Amino acid sequence: MQPFEQLGLIGCGLMGGSFALALKQAGLVKRVVGYSKSPSTTERARQLGVIDVAAPSALLAAAGADLVLLAVPVAATEATLKSIKHLVTPEMMIMDVGSTKVDVVQAAHTALRDQIGSFVPAHPIAGKEVSGVEHSDARLYHGAQVILTPTERTIAGHLHKAQALWELLGCRVRSMSPQDHDGAFATVSHLPHLLAFAMMQSVLSQPNADEMLSLAGPGFRDFTRIAAGDPKMWRDVLLANREQVLAQSQQFQQALQQLQALIQAGDGQGLEDHLTLASAARAHWRPGAPRR
Ligand code: NAP
Numbered sequence: 001m002q003p004f005e006q007l008g009l010i011g012c013g014l015m016g017g018s019f020a021l022a023l024k025q026a027g028l029v030k031r032v033v034g035y036s037k038s039p040s041t042t043e044r045a046r047q048l049g050v051i052d053v054a055a056p057s058a059l060l061a062a063a064g065a066d067l068v069l070l071a072v073p074v075a076a077t078e079a080t081l082k083s084i085k086h087l088v089t090p091e092m093m094i095m096d097v098g099s100t101k102v103d104v105v106q107a108a109h110t111a112l113r114d115q116i117g118s119f120v121p122a123h124p125i126a127g128k129e130v131s132g133v134e135h136s137d138a139r140l141y142h143g144a145q146v147i148l149t150p151t152e153r154t155i156a157g158h159l160h161k162a163q164a165l166w167e168l169l170g171c172r173v174r175s176m177s178p179q180d181h182d183g184a185f186a187t188v189s190h191l192p193h194l195l196a197f198a199m200m201q202s203v204l205s206q207p208n209a210d211e212m213l214s215l216a217g218p219g220f221r222d223f224t225r226i227a228a229g230d231p232k233m234w235r236d237v238l239l240a241n242r243e244q245v246l247a248q249s250q251q252f253q254q255a256l257q258q259l260q261a262l263i264q265a266g267d268g269q270g271l272e273d274h275l276t277l278a279s280a281a282r283a284h285w286r287p288g289a290p291r292r
Contacts, residue, residue, distance in 0.1 A: 001164055003027060008065030009034040010058045010080055012045035014128060015097045016071025017136025020050050022169045025138045035061035036133075037072075045133045058083045062092075070096040075236045077104050081111035081119075088115040093158045095122045099185070099233075100240040101149040101178035109151070117155040120162040123147045123181065124171065125288075129228040142170035145288045149178040172288060186244035191252060193234055194245065196227035 007023060009016050012034045023029040034051030035058050036042045042054040055061035062068045062084040072080055077098060088094065094112075098104045101121055108119045126144035128135060146166040150159050163173045176184075203209050238245055262271040281291065 001028065001161070001168060004029045004065075004067040006030065006065040006067070007032045008055075008062040008068040008084075009045075009051055009071065010036075010061055010068065010084075011071035011076075012036040012041055012051060012133050013071060014131045014133070014135050014140075015124070016069060017045060017048075017050040017133040018126075018138065018140035019069055019071065019097065020045075021136055021138035022141055026168055028165065028168060029067070033061045033065065041133060045136075048133060048136070050133055050136050059087060062087050066092060068092060068094040070094065070098075073233060073236050074098040074100050074104055074240050078107035078111045081108055085111060085113075085115065088112060088118050090115075090118060090155060092118050093161060094119045095162060097122060097124055099123060099189070099237045101147075101181040103240040105149060105151060105178045116151060117153045118158065119151070120154055120158050121149045121151070121178065122162060122166070123149070123185075124166070129226065129230075131230045131233065141166070144171050146171045146173045147181055148173060148175045149181050150175060182241050182244050186241055186248045187251075190237055190241055190245045191248040193226050193229060194238060194249065195252070196224050197234070199224055200227045 004023070007020060007029045009020050009032055012020075013036070016034075020029075020032045020034070024032065031053070032051045033053045033055050034042055034045050035055040036045065039054075039056070042051070045051045046054045055063075058080055068084065070077060070080055077096065081094075096104055096108075096119075098121070101123060105121050108121065109116055112119055124141055124144050124146045126141050128137075128140070148159065148162060159175075166173050203212055206212065259271065259274060262274065285291065
């Protein structure tokens with residue numbers, strides 16, 4: 001693949017910064033022009049070598065770019081795309097990395113209108129609990145899955161280029177509809193984050209919370225690791241995908257109630273049967289692989 005002339009990076013945080021570094025390391029971009037909401041973030045990105053040029057606006061980051069990456073909170077998608085709309089041409093490819101896709105695609109339709117074909121919605125299944133450009137990592141995406149949710153008007157050439165680009169960064173790429181994406185990720189990402197936050201909240205609401213936390217071991221550490229995620233980002237994701245998240249919460253409550261009933265009834269065999277099914281499924285699970 002020919003290197004891109006200019007990446008216009010809008011949102012110089014963990015995900016955007018890591019994308020810029022990965023592209024540079026792979027020799028896939030000649031120049032990165034970046035913009036973030038706070039000028040201090042943009043300047044920090046420049047000092048760290050994540051971007052080459054700091055732009056004072058999203059519009060100026062996108063000006064002259066053949067690739068634009070939106071790596072902002074999903075709730076900022078529409079306003080950001082509106083602010084660059086009049087620069088968008090069919091030759092420019094725009095991608096995002098947002099964790100939800102129905103709202104992002106809707107926002108892109110509203111903002112880009114007749115230029116929607118330039119937009120390739122993407123969600124890399126990679127990340128960290130820490131945010132900010134300081135944590136950018138050129139290897140963040142290596143080995144990750146990337147879900148593309150193209151619209152019916154996405155320009156085919158852009159879709160193929162987006163797929164090739166992520167593959168060159170070491171990713172496995174799948175395509176699906178935004179609805180299927182949000183349903184699946186409500187189950188395997190958004191609800192688990194909600195439960196981890198709720199678990200922490202439940203411990204903290206008890207009078208001897210500090211004592212209990214001091215006793216907790218690796219099981220608690222692994223179960224609650226994702227509760228250290230960025231609260232603002234997760235607020236946006238949970239609200240953006242609220243219907244699917246609430247539906248999955250109901251599903252989870254049923255499973256929990258089933259286990260509670262077995263415990264209450266002292267039904268050891270029933271409990272063991274349920275735990276055996278879950279344990280075997282988890283033991284055989286590998287990221288990105290279908291269940292055997
Ligand atoms: P982050 O480290 O906090 O970076 C977000 C960046 O966007 C910050 O630099 C922030 O600038 C900037 N920003 C916020 N509002 C903006 C606006 N209106 N215009 C321009 N820049 C703006 O967060 P992140 O983890 O990279 O998340 C970015 C996106 O990736 C989110 O949509 C999230 O859903 C998605 N995602 C995250 C993960 C993960 O694990 N973190 C995984 C998959 C997908 P300031 O510093 O100036 O506030």
